[in-house]
Amino acid sequence: MDDLEAVLSRVRDRVVPEPAEREHLRAVAADLTERTREAIADLPVDADVVQVGSTARGTWVSGDRDIDLFVRFDADLDREQLEEYGLAVGHAVLPDGHEEYAEHPYVKGTHEGFDVDLVPCHDVATAGDLVSAVDRTPFHDAYLSARLDEDLADDVVLAKAFLKGIGAYGSDLRTEGFSGYLTELLVLELGGFVPLVESARSWHPPVEFDPEGHAERTFDDPLVVVDPTDPTRNVAAVLSAANLARFQHYARELLATPSEEPFEPEALTPLGPGDVRDHLDRRETTPAAVVFDAPDVVDDQLWPQLRRSLDGVVRGLNERGFDVLRAQAMTDAADGADNGGDGRDDNESGAERAALYAELEVATRPAVVRHEGPPVAVRKHAASFYESYADDVDPETYGPFIDGDRYVVEREREFTTVREYLESDAAGDVALGAQVEREFAERDVLVGDAVATLAPAFGVPLREFYEPHP
Amino acid sequence: MDDLEAVLSRVRDRVVPEPAEREHLRAVAADLTERTREAIADLPVDADVVQVGSTARGTWVSGDRDIDLFVRFDADLDREQLEEYGLAVGHAVLPDGHEEYAEHPYVKGTHEGFDVDLVPCHDVATAGDLVSAVDRTPFHDAYLSARLDEDLADDVVLAKAFLKGIGAYGSDLRTEGFSGYLTELLVLELGGFVPLVESARSWHPPVEFDPEGHAERTFDDPLVVVDPTDPTRNVAAVLSAANLARFQHYARELLATPSEEPFEPEALTPLGPGDVRDHLDRRETTPAAVVFDAPDVVDDQLWPQLRRSLDGVVRGLNERGFDVLRAQAMTDAADGADNGGDGRDDNESGAERAALYAELEVATRPAVVRHEGPPVAVRKHAASFYESYADDVDPETYGPFIDGDRYVVEREREFTTVREYLESDAAGDVALGAQVEREFAERDVLVGDAVATLAPAFGVPLREFYEPHP
Structure with missing residues (x-):
C-alpha cells in the first residue's frame, strides 16, 4: 500500500500549477485587466476591475483556463445602466464573446486560449448591502485571499482535484456538489486537505461550521458552512446529501488505502444497445423511458425541472402499483457544465433529448x-x-x-399497464417545470427492450445507471 | 315495500316451533331423561340429569333437532372418574352413539330422529367454581330460563333465524359468529328482536353490555357481553369484527327494506372450473393455491390452524413482493358444523383436502x-x-x-416467481398449527389457470370468493 503523503505528493505534482503556468496566466490576466480599464474609460461613469475566482487566488487545478473579471460600478447605479455599461465593456474586451445570463447578463469569450467571464456588479460596502448575488463574489475573494497562504492554496487544489475526481465538484444544479468557495472555506477551516478528509471521515450530518461565529439563522441542510461574508447564508446549501455521503465515502477510502485513483475522473464510455439488453436480461426488470426534446435552457434551469419531473413520474408509477426499482433523469448531452459555483452557468445544457428512465419491478397489474x-x-x-x-x-x-x-x-383499475399510464393525461399532471412541461406533452414512451435504442446517445448516463458506484 | 311487522310475522310463522313440534320434542327429551336416570342408578356414585340448550328453553328454530342432556356429578369427583362414568351413561342411553371430545369426552348419538349429546359435568355451586367450561352450561340455562317469557323466546328464535340467514350464527371457530347464548342474552338485554336490530344499526364498536353490572375486567373485543353468570367472561369473545359488521349491515338493510330474504340462508351451488376461468379472465389476476390433505381433526381445531397458516402465507407472499389481492382458506367439506356455541363441536370437519387460496396482483419479480x-x-x-x-x-x-x-x-433476489416461493422451505416456515404443518409439508402448488381444477370440489368456497357479499 502506498503511503498517503507519497500519493498526495504525486497528485500535487500533477495538479498544482507550475510557475510557468502561473506566470502565463498572470500575464494574460494583467493584459485583460488593462484592456478592461481602457473600456471603462470610455464610459460616462466610473468603475474598477477586479480579478476574482480560483485563478486570482492561485487555487486553480492545473489546466483549468478560466479567468473571471468583475467590473464594479457604483452601488447606486441602476440596474438597467449597469447591464448596458457592463455589456459594453464586455464586448469591447472580448470582441468575439457572447452574452450569457446569471443575475445580470454578462459577456463570455476566449482570449489567448483562456475562457474569460467579464461580469458587471455593484461595488457595495459590505456583503449585507448586496444588490444581487453576483455582488458577493468580490467579498469571497477578499476573504480567502487574505487567509490562504501558499501551502493552504496547494491543499485547496488537492481538494478540488479530489472532488472533481469523485464527481462531487460543482455547485451547478445538475451536479449539486461542492462549489470552489465551499472547498476553499473547508480547507481553511480544517487547516489543510488531510485534516479535512480526516474530519469528513467521521462527520455525522448535519455538520455545521461557522468560521466567523456569526450565524444569524439556522439551516436545514446536511452540511452547513456559514458564509464568513454573510451570516444568513449557507455556502453548502446546494450540496446534496448524496454528494456529501460520496465525499465521506471516498475520504475513508483514501485514508484507508491511499491511491491516486480518486483524484482522476473516470471517463465513461457510452453503453451500447447490446450492453443495455444484456443488463435487462440479467436483471429481469421492465424498463420504461419517457423521452422528449430537451428544452433549450441552461443546465441550472433544466436539471431541477428534470428531477422534479422524475420524482413526479416515479410517485405516479408507484401509486398505481408499477413499483419502481430505480430511476434516473438523463440527457444526451456530452458531459456538461463545470463551473466554480458562483451561479454563472457556463453554457446551455447542450442536450437535444431528455429521458426520464425507470426500471420497474412490476409493469402490469390486474383489471x-x-x-x-x-x-x-x-x-x-x-x-x-x-x-x-x-x-x-x-x-x-x-x-x-x-x-x-x-x-x-x-x-x-384505471391503468393496468405502465404504457397506458405513461401515455395518459394523468402522467402529464405530475409536478413539472414550465419548460419541461411543454416538451413532455410531446413525449415518446419506450417500454421493455425498446429502451436499448436510447444507446448510444444516452450511453453515458446509461452506463452510470447500470454500473452504479459510490 | 313490505311492512316490517308483516315480514316478521311471516318469518315467525315459519321458524317458531308449532305446539306439535314442541310436544314431540318434550316427550322424546323426557324419555331420554328417564333412561339417563336409570343408567345413573347403575353407577357407584350419584348424579342428576338436566336438559339444557335451546330445546330446553323453547328457543330453537323450527326443524332443529338437538337435545342436550348434562349429567351432573359431584364437584369433588375427579376428572378420570367423571369421564369414565359419563361415557358409561352415554353409551347406555345411546347404544349406537360415538364419542366426541369437548373439554371432556362425551357421547353423541341419535334417538328418534334427534341429535342427542349426553355430556358429563361437575355440579358446582356457582359459575366461579367451574372445573371446566362445560360446567358453565347449566348456569346459562338457569339464567335464561328464569328471564325469557314466551314473547322474548319467540324473538330469540327470530334473531337466531336472522343470524343463520346472514351466515353469522355459530360460535364454532370456523364461523366465529354469534353463539346461541349470546343471541339470547342480546334479545333479553335489548328487549326483543326489533329493539336489538334497531340498536345494532348504530353501534360503534367496541360496544359493551353488562346485564348484571358486575364486570371484573376489561375486554379487548369489538362486542362485549359480560356473562351474567361469570363476571370475568365475555360471551362474545369468539365473535369476529367481520360478523359483527355483517350483523350491523343486515340490521340496517332489514329496517330500511324489510324482507324475508335475510332470514333465509343462501344455498350456494358450487362454482365449476369454467366459472373460475371466467373470473380469472375478467380479473386478470394470477391465482395461486397451496393444497394439502385436511388433517383429521374437528373444525374447531382445523380452522384456527388454517387461518393462521393463511395469514403466514399471505405475509410471506407480500414480504417477497408477490402482492396479494385477496386470500381465503378453503376446504372441500360440505358446509359443516352448526352448533350452539357451547364449545362442543358437532362433527369432524368432514374435509378431505384443504387449500390456502390467494389471488396475486404480482406473481413475478425481477432477478x-x-x-x-x-x-x-x-x-x-x-x-x-x-x-x-x-x-x-x-x-x-x-x-x-x-x-x-x-x-x-x-x-x-431469492424468489422471482410465486411458485418458487410456495414450493420452498421458506414457505413451510410460516406460523402453522401442528396438524396442518404436517400435511403442509406434502403440499401441491397450483398457479394460474390450474386452480380451476379445484372446482367443483372447492366450488362452494370458490363461489364465496368470486361472488363476495356482505
Missing part, C-alpha cells in the same frame, strides 16, 4: 383494484359507500363485501 | 432486489456493509452505490 370503504359502523359514510357500489349500480364491481370491520370493493 | 444499507455517516456499519458487497466480493451485485445519504445495493 381490478382493491378499494377500502369506511368501517361499517360509521353509519352515514358506510351507507353511502355501500349504495354507490351495490350490485344494481355497478355490476362490474366485486363486492361490496366485508373485510374486518370495513366494506371493501374490487373495482375496475 | 434483483433493492437492499438499503446504513447511512454512509454511520461509520462502522457503513464500512462493513460496503466491504461485504464490494466488487471483488460479489460481482453479481449492482453497487454499492449512494442514494440520498445511504449505501444501496441491488442483489440477487
Whole structure:
C-alpha cells in the first residue's frame, strides 16, 4: 500500500500549477485587466476591475483556463445602466464573446486560449448591502485571499482535484456538489486537505461550521458552512446529501488505502444497445423511458425541472402499483457544465433529448383494484359507500363485501399497464417545470427492450445507471 | 315495500316451533331423561340429569333437532372418574352413539330422529367454581330460563333465524359468529328482536353490555357481553369484527327494506372450473393455491390452524413482493358444523383436502432486489456493509452505490416467481398449527389457470370468493 503523503505528493505534482503556468496566466490576466480599464474609460461613469475566482487566488487545478473579471460600478447605479455599461465593456474586451445570463447578463469569450467571464456588479460596502448575488463574489475573494497562504492554496487544489475526481465538484444544479468557495472555506477551516478528509471521515450530518461565529439563522441542510461574508447564508446549501455521503465515502477510502485513483475522473464510455439488453436480461426488470426534446435552457434551469419531473413520474408509477426499482433523469448531452459555483452557468445544457428512465419491478397489474370503504359502523359514510357500489349500480364491481370491520370493493383499475399510464393525461399532471412541461406533452414512451435504442446517445448516463458506484 | 311487522310475522310463522313440534320434542327429551336416570342408578356414585340448550328453553328454530342432556356429578369427583362414568351413561342411553371430545369426552348419538349429546359435568355451586367450561352450561340455562317469557323466546328464535340467514350464527371457530347464548342474552338485554336490530344499526364498536353490572375486567373485543353468570367472561369473545359488521349491515338493510330474504340462508351451488376461468379472465389476476390433505381433526381445531397458516402465507407472499389481492382458506367439506356455541363441536370437519387460496396482483419479480444499507455517516456499519458487497466480493451485485445519504445495493433476489416461493422451505416456515404443518409439508402448488381444477370440489368456497357479499 502506498503511503498517503507519497500519493498526495504525486497528485500535487500533477495538479498544482507550475510557475510557468502561473506566470502565463498572470500575464494574460494583467493584459485583460488593462484592456478592461481602457473600456471603462470610455464610459460616462466610473468603475474598477477586479480579478476574482480560483485563478486570482492561485487555487486553480492545473489546466483549468478560466479567468473571471468583475467590473464594479457604483452601488447606486441602476440596474438597467449597469447591464448596458457592463455589456459594453464586455464586448469591447472580448470582441468575439457572447452574452450569457446569471443575475445580470454578462459577456463570455476566449482570449489567448483562456475562457474569460467579464461580469458587471455593484461595488457595495459590505456583503449585507448586496444588490444581487453576483455582488458577493468580490467579498469571497477578499476573504480567502487574505487567509490562504501558499501551502493552504496547494491543499485547496488537492481538494478540488479530489472532488472533481469523485464527481462531487460543482455547485451547478445538475451536479449539486461542492462549489470552489465551499472547498476553499473547508480547507481553511480544517487547516489543510488531510485534516479535512480526516474530519469528513467521521462527520455525522448535519455538520455545521461557522468560521466567523456569526450565524444569524439556522439551516436545514446536511452540511452547513456559514458564509464568513454573510451570516444568513449557507455556502453548502446546494450540496446534496448524496454528494456529501460520496465525499465521506471516498475520504475513508483514501485514508484507508491511499491511491491516486480518486483524484482522476473516470471517463465513461457510452453503453451500447447490446450492453443495455444484456443488463435487462440479467436483471429481469421492465424498463420504461419517457423521452422528449430537451428544452433549450441552461443546465441550472433544466436539471431541477428534470428531477422534479422524475420524482413526479416515479410517485405516479408507484401509486398505481408499477413499483419502481430505480430511476434516473438523463440527457444526451456530452458531459456538461463545470463551473466554480458562483451561479454563472457556463453554457446551455447542450442536450437535444431528455429521458426520464425507470426500471420497474412490476409493469402490469390486474383489471381490478382493491378499494377500502369506511368501517361499517360509521353509519352515514358506510351507507353511502355501500349504495354507490351495490350490485344494481355497478355490476362490474366485486363486492361490496366485508373485510374486518370495513366494506371493501374490487373495482375496475384505471391503468393496468405502465404504457397506458405513461401515455395518459394523468402522467402529464405530475409536478413539472414550465419548460419541461411543454416538451413532455410531446413525449415518446419506450417500454421493455425498446429502451436499448436510447444507446448510444444516452450511453453515458446509461452506463452510470447500470454500473452504479459510490 | 313490505311492512316490517308483516315480514316478521311471516318469518315467525315459519321458524317458531308449532305446539306439535314442541310436544314431540318434550316427550322424546323426557324419555331420554328417564333412561339417563336409570343408567345413573347403575353407577357407584350419584348424579342428576338436566336438559339444557335451546330445546330446553323453547328457543330453537323450527326443524332443529338437538337435545342436550348434562349429567351432573359431584364437584369433588375427579376428572378420570367423571369421564369414565359419563361415557358409561352415554353409551347406555345411546347404544349406537360415538364419542366426541369437548373439554371432556362425551357421547353423541341419535334417538328418534334427534341429535342427542349426553355430556358429563361437575355440579358446582356457582359459575366461579367451574372445573371446566362445560360446567358453565347449566348456569346459562338457569339464567335464561328464569328471564325469557314466551314473547322474548319467540324473538330469540327470530334473531337466531336472522343470524343463520346472514351466515353469522355459530360460535364454532370456523364461523366465529354469534353463539346461541349470546343471541339470547342480546334479545333479553335489548328487549326483543326489533329493539336489538334497531340498536345494532348504530353501534360503534367496541360496544359493551353488562346485564348484571358486575364486570371484573376489561375486554379487548369489538362486542362485549359480560356473562351474567361469570363476571370475568365475555360471551362474545369468539365473535369476529367481520360478523359483527355483517350483523350491523343486515340490521340496517332489514329496517330500511324489510324482507324475508335475510332470514333465509343462501344455498350456494358450487362454482365449476369454467366459472373460475371466467373470473380469472375478467380479473386478470394470477391465482395461486397451496393444497394439502385436511388433517383429521374437528373444525374447531382445523380452522384456527388454517387461518393462521393463511395469514403466514399471505405475509410471506407480500414480504417477497408477490402482492396479494385477496386470500381465503378453503376446504372441500360440505358446509359443516352448526352448533350452539357451547364449545362442543358437532362433527369432524368432514374435509378431505384443504387449500390456502390467494389471488396475486404480482406473481413475478425481477432477478434483483433493492437492499438499503446504513447511512454512509454511520461509520462502522457503513464500512462493513460496503466491504461485504464490494466488487471483488460479489460481482453479481449492482453497487454499492449512494442514494440520498445511504449505501444501496441491488442483489440477487431469492424468489422471482410465486411458485418458487410456495414450493420452498421458506414457505413451510410460516406460523402453522401442528396438524396442518404436517400435511403442509406434502403440499401441491397450483398457479394460474390450474386452480380451476379445484372446482367443483372447492366450488362452494370458490363461489364465496368470486361472488363476495356482505
